[in-house]
Amino acid sequence: MTAIRVFLYEFVTGGGCWSLSNPQPPGGTLLTEGTAMLQSLACDLLAVGNLELHVLADSRLAPFWPEGSWAHEVNGGSDERRLLLSLAESCDMTLVIAPEFDELLLTRCQWVASVGGTLLTPNVNFVALAANKQKLADYLHAAGLPVPRSVALRNGEPLPRNFPFPAVLKPIDGAGSLAVQLVRTATELREYRSSRQSWRLEMFQPGTAASVSVLCGPQQNLVLLPGQQLLTKDGQFNYLGGTWPLAVGDQERAAKLATRVALALPATCGYIGIDLVLGPAGDGSDDVVIEVNPRLTTSYVGLRQLTRTNLAAAMLRVAEGLPVTVTWHDQALTYHVADMPLGDHTCIG
Incomplete structure (x- = not known):
């Protein structure tokens, strides 16, 4: 029986950092979490059997991929895109793990779709909705689901009147807790807003x-x-x-x-x-x-x-x-x- 060819892409370990404006070698908790996710999922995929697993590997990192997988070295941003497109096209299915900010996840899902690849992770439309925190909250609210009271903010716009504090300020397209901040007053809100263009301000929810x-x-x-x-x-x-x-x-x-x-x-x-x-x-x-x-x-x-x-x-x-x-x-x-x-x-x- 022919082995299923699976391409597992993880942004931090897979050379995605080459595409950032400041392409430093990956490190810190992002690398720790990215490596742990890739190793865990790769190991479980290999244990399924009759499966050929391919991953991308940032050339600046020590070997991290599980034995039995095929690692393709990435030496720059163009390398990452070229290899991702090639493997997404040639493999039977692709799994994409990447942060949502700056459309990093959405863009790579779009790359997979552009060559007719089969995603075993959420599709482009799903990612486009979920990656935008305000759009998602509006969608869920319209579906009758409970979400915190919120407002979308852009720098230069007036602050909302009578919005209850404390509140949580977060980027519209953030990933995890990146740039998330508890704000207790309107003055604190003005201080934090200046660092980004688009924000979501939501009521703090105890629990x-x-x-x-x-x-x-x-x-x-x-x-x-x-x-x-x-x-x-x-x-x-x-x-x-x-x-x-x-x-x-x-x-x-x-x-x-x-x-x-x-x-x-x-x-x-x-x-x-x-x-x-x-x-x-x-x-x-x-x-x-x-x-x-x-x-x-x-x-x-x-x-x-x-x-x-x-x-x-x-x-x-x-x-x-x-x-x-x-x-x-x-x-x-x-x-x-x-x-x-x-x-x-x-x-x-």
Whole structure:
């Protein structure tokens, strides 16, 4: 039987940083998280069997790809685009992991589509919607889903009158907690706005920051085990890691709301991450949707340690419209980004 050819692209490890205005070698937590996501997913894909896996590799990085995969070296921005287009065209399916800001994720999904490639991650239309936080919030609100009160801001425009503080200021197209800031007064808001052109200002929502990953496909949206996000308490909400499971009641609330979100969104395939805040009301009436990540998230690294099921295999089956059941170990897990071990990812068959 001919092996399935899969192209797994991750922006930070795959040479995407060459395309930035200041193309420094990748580093810091972005590299840690990017490497962990790629290694985890690559390892699980290889464990599926009868699969030929291709990745891009920034030439400035030490070897990071799992044994058994094909690594294609990227020596510059033109190299990255050329190789991505070639592999997306020649492989049976492509998975794209990249930040949403500056349309980095959207552009690479468009490259795949331009050569007739098959995405096993959210499609161009889905990414275009989810990557714009204000557009997504308006879409979800129109679908009857709870989202924080918000307003879109551009530099030079007057501040909204009577908007309640504290509030959270974030880029319209941000990724994760990049440039996110808690603002307590209109004066603080003026100070932070000057650094970017387009912003979203939303009411601060007290409660538990929860994350729910969903495997999407034509026949089902498979909701995975909800967890809690660990965030810094300095007003910047930097992602520190995650912990599972939530309390039973909170699990049910998070899964129920995430199911509604996935059903309301345009049809797509692959892994998405839905960020929620579970409010203080035990009946879920204060719960809100914060954003949808149209890509694999770092939660995958933790979830794969909690399941008896190969999540990559499950993702493939869901995308094919086949029935899937995921089973979980009866255990708790907390992981921290700073402690992520690189190059040590046990494959789950």
